[in-house]
Amino acid sequence: MRSRTPHHGRLVGRSSTHNARTASADTTVSSRVTRTTRRTTTFVAAAVFALTAGLLSPLAAGTAVAAGDPDDYCDQQCADILPPGTNGNATLAEILAHKVFGTQPKHAEDQLATYDSLSSGYPSLTDAQLGNFFDDASFGVSKADTESVTSPRADVTITRDKKYGIPHIKGTTRYGTEFGAGYAAGQDRMWLIDLFRHIGRGELTSFAGGALANQGLEQEFWPQAPYTEDDLQKQVDYIRSHNGARGEQAMDDAQAYIDGLNSYREKSKKGRYFPGEYDLTGKIDPITNAGDIEPFKVTDMIALASVVGGLFGNGGGGEVDQALSLLSAQQKYGVEKGTQVWESFRQRDDPETVSTIHDGTAFPYAEKPENAAGLAMPDSGSVTKEPLLFDRTGSAAQAKPAKDPVEAPKSLKPLQGVFDDGVLPADLFSGDASKKGMSNALLVSGRKTASGHPVAVFGPQTGYFAPQLLMQQELQGPGISARGVSFAGVGMYIQLGRGQDYSWSATSAGQDITDTYAVELCNADGSAATKDSTGYRYHGTCTPMEKLERVNSWNPTLADSTAKGSYRMRVYRTKYGIVTHRATVGGKPVAYTSLRSTYRHEADSIVGFQMLNDPGYVKDAKSFQDAASHIAYAFNWFYADSRDIAYYNSGSNPVRAAHVDGTFPVKAEPAYEWKDFDPTDNTSALTPPEQHPQSVNQDYYVSWNNKQAKGYTAANPSLGSVHRADLLDDRVKALTDKGGVTRASLTRAMADAAVADLRGEDVLPTLLKVIRSRPVTDPQQAAAVQQLESWLDDGARRKETSKGSKAYGHSDAVRIMDAWWPRLVEAEFKPGLGDGLYSSLTALLTVDESPSAAHGPTGAHAGSSFQYGWWGYVSKDLRAVLGDKVEGPLGAKYCGAGDLSACRTTLLTTLAQAAAVPADQVYPGDDSCKAGDQWCSDAIIHRALGGITHAPFQWQNRPTYQQVVEFPRHR
Structure with a gap:
C-alpha cells in the first residue's frame, strides 16, 4: 500500500492596460461600474485623459532581446489557444474607458476570435491551416516577434510576443526563474489572484463587497476547506518535511514566486498601474493613491489551491443523498427489488459505457461489496442539513440561502437562489468539482497516423471567465523547461502544456476520494445526546467538535452599491472531517461528516507538477506516468511524444476497510476507517500506482470525463450507455480504423463533436x-x-x-x-x-x-x-x-x-x-x-471576474485551453 510519503517593471510598448480584468467574484462589479460611471462622468474623463497622457503608464523596461529557443523538438508542430486573451489586468482608466467607449485593453481578447472561428472553419481544415485557429506553441520568441522585455531582476527576463503578449520567462537561476513567474502573474492576473485567495479563506465579501455572487462563493468553498492560518502553514511544512529534496525545492520555488508577485504589487502601486478593481472596491483611493494591496504569502497559495482543487480535482461525496434515494426505492418496491432498481440507475460499472482504456484491462476500485458492513443509513425523515449562516444583519439578512442538498444534492445540481443577480451562476462553483468540467482528450498512436508519430488534441475545460482562471506562460531555467498554462496564483510550474519533446494534459476524473462517516453524538457531561450536540465519540471517548467561524461584514463601495451587512459562517470539524448533516440512525443521534483524502493536502500535488516541468525527469511515457502518480487530485493524465502515447489516472485513492461500500455513509468506528488512518494530518494508506488505470500505446485514447476502465467504479451515476465521450470515441475509432490520422483530421473530429x-x-x-x-x-x-x-x-x-x-x-x-x-x-x-x-x-x-x-x-x-x-x-x-x-x-x-x-x-x-x-x-x-x-x-x-467583459460567441463543447501536437523528434 502507498501512504502519503516522499514518494509522493512593466512592458515597454505594452498598453498600460495589462493590469486589471478581474473584478472580485463580486462579478457584479461590471454592472455596478456602469452605474458608477453615470455618477462620475467628470472623473471618467479625467481618468481616460490620464491614461492617454501616460500618467498611469507602467515602469519602463529594458531593451528588447529574444528569449532564446532551447531544445525544442516539436519543429513548429505544437499549437495551442486560450481565449479571451493573455492580459487579465486593467487599470481603473481602462475599465472606465471600456464601460464608456467599449474599448478593450491590449491583448485582453485577441485570442477570442481565433478560438470562436473553429466551429465554422473545421470541416475543410488542413494541417497547413491550423495556424488560423491555434497559435504556434514553440519555445522562445524571435527578435522580430518580440513586443517587449522586462527584467525584474538581473537573473531573469520576461519576453512578451507581439501576437498575444504571452510571457516567456527565462532565468539564469532557479530563484530568478520563479521570481519572474510570480512577477508575470502579477502583470497578468493580480486582482484575480487576490480574489481567489480571499475566496479560499472565506473572506470574499469583506474583501470585495456583499453582492450575492460573493456571498455564494465563500459559502460554497470555505465549508469544504475551512482552514485556519495554522492549518495553512502546516500544509506548507508538511510538503517540506514529507517530500525530501523535491518538497524543499517546491516550497523554495513557491516563495520565489510569491516574492516576484509582491515585487510587482509594490511597483504597480507606486507607479499607479495596479488593477482598477482595487479603486472600485475602495482598497485604494483613485485620486490620492492612499491605501494598500495586502502582501501575498505562501499560505495564500494553499488557500488558492483549495479552490482550484475543489473546482476540478475532487471526486465522490454525496453519500447522504444517495442513501436517501436508495431508501426511497426500497420504500416503493421493498428492500430486495428496490435495491435492484436503485443499483440499475446508479450505474456503478455499466458494461455499455465508453471507457478510456478499451482493451478490456480492468482496474478494480471502490466496487460494490457482496455484503456491505458498517452502513449508517439514516432513519426516515431524520436528515437535516447542517446550518452555515448565523447572525445575519443588513443586506445579508435578505440574501437567500443555498438550496438544501437533501432536496437537491449540490454534487449534481446547482445551488439556487444564491446568485440572483444573474452574473455568476452558482453551479460553476458548486459541490464536487468533477461534476463540472468538460475537459477532453483525443490521442492516436503513431501506428495509426500518416507520419508514424503520435498525434494529440487535448485540453482542460476550466470554464469561460474574464479573465481566464488559467494563464499562459513559458518557463525556462535550471531544472525547468516547459510552456503551457497554469492556474493564476499557483503558477510556479506549468500545469498543462509541453516540455522539450513531450506534451501532456488532463481531464477531471472524479473517482471516489471522499467518504461520509456517521459519528455518534454525545455530551461531555454525560447527559443524553441530541441532534444538536457538539460532542462525538472518537474511539470510545466523547470528544468536542472543533468550531470554526468566519465573520464577514461589508460596506458599500464605488463598485458595489449593496447596503452594508454582515453574517457569521460556522462549521464543525471532527477527526472524520466536516459536519454536513445531522440525523438519527437506529434512533441514535449522529452527525454525518465529509472526509476527502486531499483534505489538509491541498498543495501536495506540487511535487508531481515539478517533475512534469523537469526535462531531466520526464524522458518517456514511463517517467511521465511516475510523475503523474505524485499528483493527489483526481485527474486523468495524457501524454504524447514522437514515439508513444500514454495515460495515467492520478489521485489519493484511500484504501477502504474490507466490505465497506463507499457509496453510502458508514459508521465512524475503527473497523470502518480507511486503512492506517491518522487524523493528525489526514493520512492513510493509498492504493499503489500500479492499481490506478494506466496504459501505454493503446491504439487511441479518448476522455471526456467518462469512465476510466473496467472495474473502476464511477463516483456518480452519469456513466451509462450514452455519454458524451461516445461523440469522441465514434469519430476517433473511425479515423484509426481507416489510418493515416493527421493533426487536422483529429482536430476536425474534436470540433465536429463540439457542435x-x-x-x-x-x-x-x-x-x-x-x-x-x-x-x-x-x-x-x-x-x-x-x-x-x-x-x-x-x-x-x-x-x-x-x-x-x-x-x-x-x-x-x-x-x-x-x-x-x-x-x-x-x-x-x-x-x-x-x-x-x-x-x-x-x-x-x-x-x-x-x-x-x-x-x-x-x-x-x-x-x-x-x-x-x-x-x-x-x-x-x-x-x-x-x-x-x-x-x-x-x-x-x-x-x-x-x-x-x-x-x-x-x-x-x-x-x-x-x-x-x-x-x-x-x-x-x-x-x-x-x-x-x-x-x-x-x-x-x-x-x-473584473471590470472587462466580452461579447457572446458561438456555442462549442470543447476545452477552454487546447493543444494540438505532433512531435517529429525525441531526445
Missing part, C-alpha cells in the same frame, strides 16, 4: 425507431418527426448556417428537441417510478444538460454540455421495450410499462406538446439574451 447534440446523435435514432414502428398519421406529429429526421440526417448539430449568422440550421428541430427531452423523460419514467422515487433520482442526476439549459451542473452560457443527463436511461429503456439487446438493463421497463404501442403513444404525445411550445418559452431569455433567441441562449459568455 453535436448528444441526444440527437445517440438517442434520437432509438426514439424514431419506436415512433416509426407504425406509420405516423397525425399531420402535426408527422411534421415534427420529419423535422427531427432531417436534422439527424444532417448530423444533429447545433451549428450556425454560416459564420456570423447567429442562426442554426434546422432551428425548429433543435427547438423541438430542447422542449421535448424533459417532457418525454418525465412521461416515460415518472408513472412507473412514482413521484417520490422519480424526484429522488432526478435530484441525484439532472434530466438534461443541453447548451441552452439554465439548470444542471454548468448553468447557462458555460459551453460545457451533455455531461449529465438521462440519455443512457432513455436508451436502455427504449431498447428493452423494442426487444433489442441491452447489457446492464434497468430494473424494469418504464416506457408504456413495457408495451411498445403505449410507449409509442407516450413519445408522440409529448413530441406534439413540445412542437407546440414557442421559442420564447423554450428560450425564455436572461440578462444577456432576448426571449426566443436560440443562438444567444446557447452562446458562450465569459463570466466577468
